[in-house]
Amino acid sequence: MIVSNETELDKLKAIGRLCAHTVNTMAKALEPGITTAELDLIGRKVLEDAGAQSAPEFCYQFPGATCISVNEEVAHGIPGDRVIRAGDLVNIDVSAVKDGFFGDTGSSFAVPPVKREIERLVRDGRRALWTGLQQVKTGKPIASIGNAIGTFAAKNRYTLITNLASHGVGRSLHEEPTEVPTWPDADESRVMEEGMVFTVEPFLSLGANWAEDAGNGDPWTLYGDPKAPTVQFEHTIVVTRNGPLILTLAD
Numbered sequence: 001m002i003v004s005n006e007t008e009l010d011k012l013k014a015i016g017r018l019c020a021h022t023v024n025t026m027a028k029a030l031e032p033g034i035t036t037a038e039l040d041l042i043g044r045k046v047l048e049d050a051g052a053q054s055a056p057e058f059c060y061q062f063p064g065a066t067c068i069s070v071n072e073e074v075a076h077g078i079p080g081d082r083v084i085r086a087g088d089l090v091n092i093d094v095s096a097v098k099d100g101f102f103g104d105t106g107s108s109f110a111v112p113p114v115k116r117e118i119e120r121l122v123r124d125g126r127r128a129l130w131t132g133l134q135q136v137k138t139g140k141p142i143a144s145i146g147n148a149i150g151t152f153a154a155k156n157r158y159t160l161i162t163n164l165a166s167h168g169v170g171r172s173l174h175e176e177p178t179e180v181p182t183w184p185d186a187d188e189s190r191v192m193e194e195g196m197v198f199t200v201e202p203f204l205s206l207g208a209n210w211a212e213d214a215g216n217g218d219p220w221t222l223y224g225d226p227k228a229p230t231v232q233f234e235h236t237i238v239v240t241r242n243g244p245l246i247l248t249l250a251d
Contacts, residue, residue: 014101023043023094035084036070069091070088133237160202195239208225
């Protein structure tokens with residue numbers, strides 16, 4: 001999507017803030033003993049009380065309002081009876097639609113006490129996101145985002161999941177620009193345009209470089225290959241001459 005007027009921008013800001021608020025509310029409830037289904041219900045209530053709908057349900061009939069991925073799960077985890085335990089690594093991914101506009105954001109959380117390497121992974125996952133965001137500016141190559149994140153990952157001895165890309169968002173959950181890489185990609189030749197709306201969402205890992213389903217009849221949940229702790233942090237942004245306008249901040 002390319003933002004063309006203030007009305008569109010205001011609606012994008014509204015749904016973006018709501019998605020961020022939903023993640024924050026769910027994160028505050030994240031503690032040992034809660035199930036992922038109970039956590040999902042908290043997110044659903046925040047969205048529906050504000051007049052929004054879950055985008056995964058609306059677009060793809062996903063079996064939950066939010067995606068909650070725990071430990072070995074990298075993305076698209078289905079809320080259910082899994083109990084959160086101390087030491088777990090939990091990703092909460094919230095996307096929603098209201099008034100015809102979509103927002104998408106996500107964060108990973110470590111439930112204390114956790115190993116130092118997991119604390120560091122969560123910290124550096126957020127740093128990887130901001131490293132990519134700093135490359136966003138009208139006229140710059142889209143490839144600069146993945147190149148910067150790739151340099152950060154290599155310097156700090158991480159790997160990146162290279163088949164889960166960022167994506168355009170706005171009038172639908174997934175739209176142009178499609179498949180925005182958050183890893184170095186020599187074939188990426190597009191340029192960021194003024195008003196372009198897309199996500200930046202690197203998947204930083206302690207060894208995984210691919211995500212795939214388990215072949216167990218669950219068509220949604222993705223796992224790292226090779227198996228390794230992995231975090232995801234995501235913002236929806238608008239490209240401007242002054243850098244990224246981040247839509248998915250709670251404040």
